[in-house]
Amino acid sequence: MIFRFLPECAISLSRMVKLVKLFVVLAFLSPVCYGQEGGKFITFNTSEYDFGEIDEFSRPLSCIFMFINSSGAPLDLAAPVSSCSCVNAKLSDRHLEPGQRGEVEVIFDPSGASFKTYRTVDIYSRDGEHLQTLSVSAYVNPSDSGISERYPVVLSEGLRATRSDVGFGYVYWGESALKTIGLVNTGKKEMRVRARVRTHGLGLEVSCPSVIVPGSEEMIRLEYSMPSDPHQYLAASDTVELYIDGRKAAQQILTSYILMGRLDNAEASPSLRTYPSVSQLSRGLLSGKYSGEAELFNDGPGTLEILSVNGSAKSNLKPGTILAPGSSLKVKASSQESAFKIEIFTNDPVRPYKELIFQY
8 A cells, every 4th residue: 555645734654554553453343333422432343143043942152243442542341231131241351442452252042032033232331321232133943842831822733822811800990901912823834813802791802913924923912991980890701712714723812800990098998808718508498599608807997898799699798888897797698509609899908809609
């Protein structure tokens, strides 16, 4: 390389030597990737690395990202920050003089990952400036045991789900509740999916992907939007049928919820206790009816109120019944059935819903 020294642009020989060294280093790192904030300048040979196709239980893999402090000042680096525990990163040097080179070794453990996976490592200066984000990726072939553990429910050949029973717990008047179910296509062809809701309770909205390609992980969204009805107390369930390529899935999805209003958690709150856990029924010789007793206790400092009573059995327990602190009440129930339950809703903020179970 020939340099022409012009009078109007005089360059010292020592500075020229430094520039030549810098050009050589940058050429070594080409192609380059830059990260700069607050005057700090660090140059990487690349910011991405793809491990390709690997197996889930392969040993941890590593790659090297090379960099240079291309600023005119010393640079101190903080420890690399990984996006998850399956990625570890090590710096060859934490202190870099101008023009000094270094390496970041990124180690990726594929255990627990599946299909196309991306992980990142962020590089910061010691004073907190973000300098670069490094990314590693891989297509991880999940092991059979790994898939079966994460997606134990078999919907059809090649399609699995994380669960089939979805409990929403308490859902309140005028509010919404959302749950999800994971799906994975372990087959070699795409699958068409359709959901049909068989409603037993209130309106349930279900959204699912119409097509799931091989190796893809998708999600079913289940959402309840409850009415603002201050008189509706309900414990109910719904059934969702899935159709895979036009055929009904081997498993149904069952949802359950308890609908009521929110309660104030006052300092002097009631506390409901029942006895026994299962009440034994006796059968009348002439009537043929089954009858039994259970007892309610209010162990809290506040007044216990029975807000609603659901069930087909006859009993002396009615909405509006009051139990003072420390008091109890015997519940007498009868039915033509040899096993039944009475659902009660109370103002106990800890356990507002309770089932009284009777059996012969």
